[in-house]
Amino acid sequence: MSQTSAPNSTPYPDAGKPMTSARVRDLMPDQLPNIVMPECEVRPVLKGQKAIITGASSGIGRAIAIGMCAAGADVMINFVGDDAPALAAVEEATHCGCSNRGRAIAHCADVSDESQVTEMFRAAREEFGTVDILINNAGLQQDAAIEDMTLAQWNKVIGVNLTGQFLCAREAIREFKRRGVRREISCAAGKIICISSVHEVIPWAGHINYAASKGGVMLMMKSIAQEVAPYRIRVNSIGPGAIRTPINRAAWEAPEAYRDLLKLIPYKRIGEPEDIARAAVWLASDEADYITGTTLFIDGGMTLYPGFEAGG
Numbered sequence: 023m024s025q026t027s028a029p030n031s032t033p034y035p036d037a038g039k040p041m042t043s044a045r046v047r048d049l050m051p052d053q054l055p056n057i058v059m060p061e062c063e064v065r066p067v068l069k070g071q072k073a074i075i076t077g078a079s080s081g082i083g084r085a086i087a088i089g090m091c092a093a094g095a096d097v098m099i100n101f102v103g104d105d106a107p108a109l110a111a112v113e114e115a116t117h118c119g120c121s122n123r124g125r126a127i128a129h130c131a132d133v134s135d136e137s138q139v140t141e142m143f144r145a146a147r148e149e150f151g152t153v154d155i156l157i158n159n160a161g162l163q164q165d166a167a168i169e170d171m172t173l174a175q176w177n178k179v180i181g182v183n184l185t186g187q188f189l190c191a192r193e194a195i196r197e198f199k200r201r202g203v204r205r206e207i208s209c210a211a212g213k214i215i216c217i218s219s220v221h222e223v224i225p226w227a228g229h230i231n232y233a234a235s236k237g238g239v240m241l242m243m244k245s246i247a248q249e250v251a252p253y254r255i256r257v258n259s260i261g262p263g264a265i266r267t268p269i270n271r272a273a274w275e276a277p278e279a280y281r282d283l284l285k286l287i288p289y290k291r292i293g294e295p296e297d298i299a300r301a302a303v304w305l306a307s308d309e310a311d312y313i314t315g316t317t318l319f320i321d322g323g324m325t326l327y328p329g330f331e332a333g334g
Contacts, residue, residue, distance in 0.1 A: 139193055301318060
């Protein structure tokens with residue numbers, strides 16, 4: 023990710039005076055510092071590891087696939103539907119300019135279908151020999167008010183967002199236990215990262231199927247982590263806030279909508295897919311070996327409930 027700031031950053035007004043919550047809330051954008059996106063060194067912290075990333079043909083999943091490949095992992099990019107975006111993701115991941123990059127392949131599978139998940143893991147073992155990392159990212163929204171939501175909408179979202187994560191986690195754990203720890207590769211037998219959402223803790227009217235699925239992911243993740251920790255299998259979640267992806271284009275594409283969105287984000291910028299990818303690479307690495315059963319919120323402070331910044 024490149025820097026997006028201009029050289030004429032404007033300092034906070036009234037420097038040296040205490041900034042109350044109300045004053046911070048009322049500042050205009052041109053009274054705040056310009057945004058500088060991070061530039062982070064790419065290191066081969068996943069060298070030799072094999073990863074499956076579901077829903078990886080676009081958005082957060084695509085960024086994680088590219089990031090993990092750059093960090094040295096061989097990556098299976100899971101997708102459904104048109105294969106063109108997945109093949110483009112494979113091309114970008116394998117030609118990212120990183121000397122230690124791994125390989126990438128694409129595999130079509132509906133994660134809510136048990137037989138397709140089983141076949142996906144079989145194909146990964148055939149191609150890579152094993153699986154070390156699962157990124158449970160595939161997800162979707164089908165929004166409606168409660169009185170208008172159909173059973174089909176409810177079942178579709180729960181099927182992909184929650185049941186799909188269960189099916190993939192189950193297959194991954196079977197492989198991790200079968201193989202055990204390979205000390206030369208990682209001090210853990212395997213790592214699972216469930217992509218959840220800030221809406222595992224923040225209610226979301228009009229999106230009850232989505233919020234219910236993410237709340238379910240949270241307790242599923244913790245329960246699995248508790249069960250498999252003795253086998254040196256780590257299970258965690260990442261809870262993104264507002265991230266610039268196609269699924270929420272309406273919230274950031276129009277300037278007025280973007281200004282409204284920033285009212286929910288204390289850090290005053292939208293997240294980028296790379297923000298999630300960098301955290302996922304680290305969380306899957308041995309640098310995070312003592313972390314299991316937790317959700318890492320990457321949200322610019324959205325879970326700080328900014329509506330209460332002035333005392334409610």
